[in-house]
Amino acid sequence: MPQQAAPSASSTLLMYGMLILIFVVMYFFMIRPQKKREKEAAAMRHALEVGDEIITIGGIVGTVVSLRDDTIVIETGSDRSKIRILRSSVQANNTASERNAASAPAKKK
Structure with a gap:
């Protein structure tokens, strides 16, 4: 059986870095605008x-x-x-x- 090389530390760090980057992008494109819309709707309801x-x-x-x-x-x-x-x-x-x-x-x- 051929032996597989152990993953290097740099590839593991790169994988975690990409995962963190995905969460940051998701926050700025999905969660943040939704919170802004909710805040505007609450202000509209308060100003009735x-x-x-x-x-x-x-x-x-x-x-x-x-x-x-x-x-x-x-x-x-x-x-x-x-x-x-x-x-x-x-x-x-x-x-x-x-x-x-x-x-x-x-x-x-």
Whole structure:
């Protein structure tokens, strides 16, 4: 039987170095942007005001009627039904998006 050479220390270090590099790249391309999006979503939910038009994660569109610590009451539909939802279930704030879009051209001038 032929004898196999033992792996050298440099090849072992190279293998561990590549493994660490993969984790660093994965952090910068996957984990860090996700945390940034989560932080922006939390800031959007915290900045909600009465009268804002929102979209929930379930696709319900409504207007904010009242705010509490972790719940929101929205008014939706033609019969103006009121629904109490969790603040964490808000996906988008249409009113804030419109405000930002309106102020963006003014800032460019």
